[in-house]
Amino acid sequence: MIGNPEFKRNLWIQFTSTRVLVAGLLTGLLLACAFAVDYALANRRQFSPDITAFVARWLAIAIVLLWAGRQAAGAVLREIRGRTWDAQRLSTLHPWSMAWGKLFGTTSLAWILAIICAAAYLAAAVFERPQPRPFGAILVTVAGILGYGLVCQATGLLASLARLSGRPGERGGGTTLAHAVGLIATALLGGFVIWALENEARWFGFEIGAPGLRLVTIWFFALWAVVGVYRRMRRELQMLAVPWAWLLFLVSFVVYGEGLAYGRGQPQAALLLPAGLVTLMLWTMTLIEAKDPLTLRQTIGACRRGRWGHAATLVPLWLVTYAVFAAVTVGGIVVAATGAPALAVLRIPGETDSATVLILAATFLFVTRDVLIVQILTLGRESNLAGLTGAVSWFVLYVAVPAVFVAGQQTRLLGLVVPTGQGGWMICLLSAGAQALLCLIIVTWRWRAYWRENAAKAPTA
Amino acid sequence: MAIIAAEDLVYDYPGARALDRVSFEVAPGTITALVGPNGAGKTTLLRCLAVLDRPAEGRIWLDGMDVADHPRESHRKLGYLSDFYGLYDELTVRQCLSYHAAIHDLAPAAQAEAAERTASRMGLGELMNRRAQQLSRGQRQRLAIAQAIIHEPALLLLDEPAAGLDPEARWSLSSLISDLAKGGMTLIVSSHILSELEDYSTHVMIIRGGRLVLHKPLSEAAAAIGAEAEGGADAVRQTCMRIEIAAPDAGFERALKDFKAATRVAVHGTSASVFIPADADARAALLRHCVGAGLPVVAYAEDRQRVEEIYFALSKEAASPPAGGAPRGATP
Numbered sequence: 001m002i003g004n005p006e007f008k009r010n011l012w013i014q015f016t017s018t019r020v021l022v023a024g025l026l027t028g029l030l031l032a033c034a035f036a037v038d039y040a041l042a043n044r045r046q047f048s049p050d051i052t053a054f055v056a057r058w059l060a061i062a063i064v065l066l067w068a069g070r071q072a073a074g075a076v077l078r079e080i081r082g083r084t085w086d087a088q089r090l091s092t093l094h095p096w097s098m099a100w101g102k103l104f105g106t107t108s109l110a111w112i113l114a115i116i117c118a119a120a121y122l123a124a125a126v127f128e129r130p131q132p133r134p135f136g137a138i139l140v141t142v143a144g145i146l147g148y149g150l151v152c153q154a155t156g157l158l159a160s161l162a163r164l165s166g167r168p169g170e171r172g173g174g175t176t177l178a179h180a181v182g183l184i185a186t187a188l189l190g191g192f193v194i195w196a197l198e199n200e201a202r203w204f205g206f207e208i209g210a211p212g213l214r215l216v217t218i219w220f221f222a223l224w225a226v227v228g229v230y231r232r233m234r235r236e237l238q239m240l241a242v243p244w245a246w247l248l249f250l251v252s253f254v255v256y257g258e259g260l261a262y263g264r265g266q267p268q269a270a271l272l273l274p275a276g277l278v279t280l281m282l283w284t285m286t287l288i289e290a291k292d293p294l295t296l297r298q299t300i301g302a303c304r305r306g307r308w309g310h311a312a313t314l315v316p317l318w319l320v321t322y323a324v325f326a327a328v329t330v331g332g333i334v335v336a337a338t339g340a341p342a343l344a345v346l347r348i349p350g351e352t353d354s355a356t357v358l359i360l361a362a363t364f365l366f367v368t369r370d371v372l373i374v375q376i377l378t379l380g381r382e383s384n385l386a387g388l389t390g391a392v393s394w395f396v397l398y399v400a401v402p403a404v405f406v407a408g409q410q411t412r413l414l415g416l417v418v419p420t421g422q423g424g425w426m427i428c429l430l431s432a433g434a435q436a437l438l439c440l441i442i443v444t445w446r447w448r449a450y451w452r453e454n455a456a457k458a459p460t461a
Numbered sequence: 462m463a464i465i466a467a468e469d470l471v472y473d474y475p476g477a478r479a480l481d482r483v484s485f486e487v488a489p490g491t492i493t494a495l496v497g498p499n500g501a502g503k504t505t506l507l508r509c510l511a512v513l514d515r516p517a518e519g520r521i522w523l524d525g526m527d528v529a530d531h532p533r534e535s536h537r538k539l540g541y542l543s544d545f546y547g548l549y550d551e552l553t554v555r556q557c558l559s560y561h562a563a564i565h566d567l568a569p570a571a572q573a574e575a576a577e578r579t580a581s582r583m584g585l586g587e588l589m590n591r592r593a594q595q596l597s598r599g600q601r602q603r604l605a606i607a608q609a610i611i612h613e614p615a616l617l618l619l620d621e622p623a624a625g626l627d628p629e630a631r632w633s634l635s636s637l638i639s640d641l642a643k644g645g646m647t648l649i650v651s652s653h654i655l656s657e658l659e660d661y662s663t664h665v666m667i668i669r670g671g672r673l674v675l676h677k678p679l680s681e682a683a684a685a686i687g688a689e690a691e692g693g694a695d696a697v698r699q700t701c702m703r704i705e706i707a708a709p710d711a712g713f714e715r716a717l718k719d720f721k722a723a724t725r726v727a728v729h730g731t732s733a734s735v736f737i738p739a740d741a742d743a744r745a746a747l748l749r750h751c752v753g754a755g756l757p758v759v760a761y762a763e764d765r766q767r768v769e770e771i772y773f774a775l776s777k778e779a780a781s782p783p784a785g786g787a788p789r790g791a792t793p
Contacts, residue, residue, distance in 0.1 A: 005563030013551050083547030087608065089513055090541055091564035092533050238512055238532035294475050298517055454476035 004097045006088075010105025019109060027113045030059060031120050038124075046129045053124035057145070060117035064149025068110035069182050073156030074175035075102040076164070076236075095234040103229060107153055114149065118142045140211045144193075147218035148186050154225030156182025161232035162288050162317075181288060189221055203259040220256060224249050240313035243320050250324045253277050268356045271332045275360060278325045279367050283394070285318040286371050287387045291378040292316070293450060322371055329364040333357055355421045358428055362419035365432035370394055372439035379446040462525060464489040464616050464647045465510060465539075470519035472505050472671075479505040480516065481671040487649065487664070489615070492642045493676075494658035495651040496772050497668040503651045504544065506668060507618045510649070511541035524615060537566065540609035544621035544651075550594035554585055554604055557593055558611055565612035575611050583607040583637070599630030603637075610641065617641060619650045623657060635660045655772055667772060700739035702747060705732045705760035716754035720747055 002008055034055035038048065079085035088098065104111065125138045159181035163174055193214050201210045208216070231245045254274040261270040295314055302311035336356045374390035382389070397417050405413045415423035416431045463486035472480040479502045487493055497503050508514040510521060512532045521528045528535040549557055558576035567575055580586050583603040588596065593604060602622070610617060619638075623631045639661045642648055649666075652658050658665075665682050667674040675682060706713060714728040717735055722743050725736040737743045744763070751758050 003569075005560055008563070009549070009552070009556075009560045012556055013549070016551070082549075083543070083545050084549065086511075086513055086541070086543055087546070087561070088564070090511060090536050090539075091561075092536050092566040093564045094533075238515060238529075240515075294473060450475075 004101045006101025007105040014109040048129035049124035056117045056121035060114045063114040068107035069152040070179045071106040072153035073178035075106040099230040099233040147222045150222040152182040152186040155185040158228045242312040274328045282321045332360045359421040362428045365436045369436040379450045466522045468520045470516045472516045491663045492648045493664040494662035502671040539616040540614035541618040542609045546605045548593040555589040561608040579607045579611045707757035
């Protein structure tokens with residue numbers, strides 16, 4: 001492990017005497033204070049280190065999410081700011097070594113302190129009285145904390161890599177934004193695990209127990225986030241490749257979701273879930289990926305020349321995700337429209353209704369509109385803010401406008417802006433189709449204007 | 462065989478074509494001066510050659526290998542130092558060099574030896590345990606170059622290496638570049654300080670508006686410019702005379718510009734470069750003119766700045782509107 005020069009260099013930077021001393025003293029002091037309080041309370045009740053367990057647990061969570069998360073999110077951006085990134089890209093280091101060297105090197109000191117806190121939690125939780133927690137449950141909690149930490153750190157680093165366009169001029173800002181992406185991803189996963197999987201113990205009908213399913217879920221996303229960092233690092237190091245890993249992730253994500261929906265006798269859930277999950281990924285990628293019309297144009301140019309392999313290495317991931325999203329929604333519509341025979345083939349018990357088809361069709365049109373809105377903003381004057389302004393416009397469309405309809409007790413009009421299926425075919429599909437078509441027309445117009453304007457700016461010397 | 466060859470390179474930014482069908486070959490063991498105005502595409506070209514940026518079209522062959530297909534292997538054979546480089550300030554010189562030896566795939570046993578050898582070559586042997594943040598600007602520059610050459614690359618690309626250096630450090634850099642070439646390394650050096658490129662360059666490559674204007678051995682380039690000038694209707698072969706005066710004089714520039722045969726005058730404090738027809742009569746006339754104008758001339762000699770001469774001659778040519786030339790921009 002120490003043979004990885006990138007990891008070793010990070011250890012040199014992380015483990016300075018001042019850093020180790022300050023971080024170690026602060027952590028030790030907090031744990032010692034908590035233990036002292038427990039000890040003092042032992043006069044009034046049986047000794048139980050529950051305050052120590054509480055502090056150690058939350059300290060471990062804070063360290064892996066806040067400190068290590070920020071370190072990982074800024075791992076590459078710091079190199080860009082320090083103008084050392086080019087020298088690293090010029091190395092012969094394998095992308096995997098670079099990826100894990102950064103991911104675990106920049107967070108090494110934080111990880112050691114987090115593991116000490118987790119060990120303190122484990123030791124304290126075992127001695128909790130009057131009801132000591134089962135050792136297995138404590139281990140699952142510790143593994144969960146470590147998994148959440150890895151999700152946050154890897155997603156933050158992945159977000160910073162996704163923002164890089166690989167073109168000169170990148171200044172290396174945006175650590176806070178990348179860290180925020182990592183924290184939001186962890187919060188979403190945490191919320192899903194805590195609430196949606198509260199009483200869930202089966203996956204594709206297999207009984208694997210609630211704690212087991214939670215742990216598998218957390219580590220499933222943690223490992224995919226690490227794979228994502230590696231794949232994106234390959235791209236940064238000029239090793240272009242067809243985005244098979246991203247496609248595989250999307251498929252495995254859908255399969256994971258289907259495993260939860262399986263056997264519930266709710267074909268609507270089984271058909272809507274894949275579209276919902278891929279939509280989530282499409283929104284994320286559309287917002288965070290570098291806004292680079294030039295690469296998109298080069299992709300289109302390669303396709304026109306029939307250089308499909310080259311085009312596949314250039315294609316932005318939001319476009320790949322959109323293709324998968326289109327396939328999943330159209331497939332869902334076909335299955336739902338075909339009815340029982342298709343469901344039987346897919347081993348989905350129950351019957352569909354026309355509302356499922358309507359919701360899927362509206363979802364396709366509305367999400368197409370969402371993606372096109374960000375493309376319109378990308379081709380505008382403030383293209384560097386396209387992600388942020390896109391998110392704001394989505395917030396208005398999906399939260400503010402529906403809130404007005406609800407406040408005005410016009411819930412049947414919700415179908416005008418949200419794929420709920422309310423208001424019937426006319427309101428839903430006509431409105432969604434018109435919005436998507438309008439956005440498509442604007443994108444086409446802006447695309448032409450963008451290149452016309454940029455051609456005019458080009459040097460003529 | 463060429464150590465590096467570029468074939469029809471095209472690189473686009475939104476709104477600008479930075480490289481427009483650039484093709485060339487660089488022979489091993491040469492030092493090529495890459496010159497051109499700001500925004501000409503020099504840095505973009507060097508970054509493409511260093512496999513840091515990928516051109517939209519065209520190919521680059523490094524020692525017979527297509528760099529697009531083998532980016533990591535290419536990095537074993539080349540070193541690159543950008544104009545705005547960074548160092549790990551918290552690390553010592555030894556750690557910086559060991560790290561770069563390791564990331565260039567040197568065997569663990571050879572890393573320490575390579576660090577010592579390169580440090581000694583760059584005059585950093587005494588500073589091995591000093592942190593990078595404690596080094597002077599010249600020492601930092603040498604450390605950055607040491608990092609770029611620790612793996613003994615066959616090709617070294619330097620982008621504005623002399624920027625911000627004091628005269629002593631610049632002289633030291635010139636000597637180093639010559640030494641590296643003598644050791645068998647091929648160098649491409651981009652710089653704005655044209656007179657310094659002259660000291661060590663064997664070839665000159667001029668790029669303008671993303672297009673390669675000229676790429677020749679220095680001697681051939683000078684002859685070509687001269688021959689072309691001689692063949693022109695009203696042009697003659699030019700030479701550059703360097704004049705130094707004893708003390709600053711407010712009328713220095715005016716007096717030189719008054720000399721009718723001067724085609725270009727550049728004054729820097731007490732010294733000046735004057736371009737005049739390359740014949741003995743013109744030289745003698747210029748000296749007479751200076752003395753006659755009351756300038757306290759202490760030195761008067763022909764300058765060896767052939768790179769500068771070539772560059773300005775081509776600049777003058779480029780300033781005239783091209784006949785039927787198409788605009789060089791990105792096409793929609």
